[in-house]
Amino acid sequence: MNIIFGPVPSRRFGLSLGIDLSPGSKACNFDCLYCELSAAKPTDTIPNPPNVEEVIAETKKALAEHPDTEVITITANGEPTLYPNLNELITALQAIKDRRKLLILSNASTIDDPKIRQALAKLDIVKLSLDCATKRCFKRLDRPMDADKLNAIIAGMQEFRQIFSGMLVIEILVVRGINDTDAEFEALADVLKKIRPDRIDIGTIDRPPAYAVQPVPFARLSELASHLQGLPVHIVAKRPKATPQHFSREDILALLSRRPLTQEDIDTLLDAASKERLSRLVAEKRVHKERVGSVLFYKLGA
Numbered sequence: 044m045n046i047i048f049g050p051v052p053s054r055r056f057g058l059s060l061g062i063d064l065s066p067g068s069k070a071c072n073f074d075c076l077y078c079e080l081s082a083a084k085p086t087d088t089i090p091n092p093p094n095v096e097e098v099i100a101e102t103k104k105a106l107a108e109h110p111d112t113e114v115i116t117i118t119a120n121g122e123p124t125l126y127p128n129l130n131e132l133i134t135a136l137q138a139i140k141d142r143r144k145l146l147i148l149s150n151a152s153t154i155d156d157p158k159i160r161q162a163l164a165k166l167d168i169v170k171l172s173l174d175c176a177t178k179r180c181f182k183r184l185d186r187p188m189d190a191d192k193l194n195a196i197i198a199g200m201q202e203f204r205q206i207f208s209g210m211l212v213i214e215i216l217v218v219r220g221i222n223d224t225d226a227e228f229e230a231l232a233d234v235l236k237k238i239r240p241d242r243i244d245i246g247t248i249d250r251p252p253a254y255a256v257q258p259v260p261f262a263r264l265s266e267l268a269s270h271l272q273g274l275p276v277h278i279v280a281k282r283p284k285a286t287p288q289h290f291s292r293e294d295i296l297a298l299l300s301r302r303p304l305t306q307e308d309i310d311t312l313l314d315a316a317s318k319e320r321l322s323r324l325v326a327e328k329r330v331h332k333e334r335v336g337s338v339l340f341y342k343l344g345a
């Protein structure tokens with residue numbers, strides 16, 4: 044059983060060494076239509092999880108072999124917060140991580156549990172999924188063990204934000220015909236404004252999914268993102284080739300008043316002269332740059 048994988052370069056988080064807490068088989072309390080693993084009945088138990096000492100010994104060995112690792116990512120063939128000794132493991136990882144960041148990739152299903160919130164609050168970066176803000180959509184897309192928990196999960200995210208000073212990233216995976224509606228994104232916008240994540244990653248299917256579902260084109264992701272006014276959205280999807288356009292200073296400020304833009308957005312949208320204008324706005328402190336993980340945002344204000 045391989046507990047450690049990588050390091051792999053992650054454009055979102057940096058050079059990442061992965062820890063798989065369910066190396067034997069998939070163990071997840073969701074059965075998402077888009078899952079990259081095979082379809083499986085949801086469960087809340089990881090069968091034969093590795094013990095903490097084993098995980099720490101393997102992580103130390105891998106870090107010695109790959110000292111340039113930037114991020115240690117806690118993940119699983121499924122949902123890592125189902126690991127029974129999560130708090131103990133996070134404490135032990137903190138002791139060996141040195142200057143590296145600790146990250147977890149979770150489906151958020153357990154964030155309503157105060158013990159999980161306290162354990163995750165010790166991490167540097169927490170990535171939680173939130174594909175839907177309505178129960179019907181959640182049930183159809185993520186196929187959780189308990190769809191009635193959606194409101195408790197959303198409330199748990201809000202409470203987590205109160206105690207977590209690290210980087211909170213919310214990921215929305217968009218599937219054609221399911222959560223790609225304006226209404227779902229309006230509902231998501233309402234809850235995301237309350238959760239106040241540092242970054243929202245919006246993506247779509249890019250690997251073979253567990254069930255026959257389809258991705259959403261980049262242009263539609265972009266339209267959906269426009270519902271998340273004022274929020275730091277990062278669209279994680281292949282961009283179609285586009286010709287950068289002319290933007291005046293006022294156009295740039297109007298664009299940024301809708302929501303912060305990433306460097307990738309700027310490179311796609313603005314021609315060279317417009318980028319010069321943006322640089323001047325940065326020098327004048329009317330626009331500021333902020334890095335969230337590996338993603339650089341341009342936001343209004345100093």
Ligand code: SF4
Nearest residue numbers: 071073075078121150
């Ligand atoms: S939460 Fe992740 S591992 Fe679980 S079914 Fe969904 S995509 Fe797969």
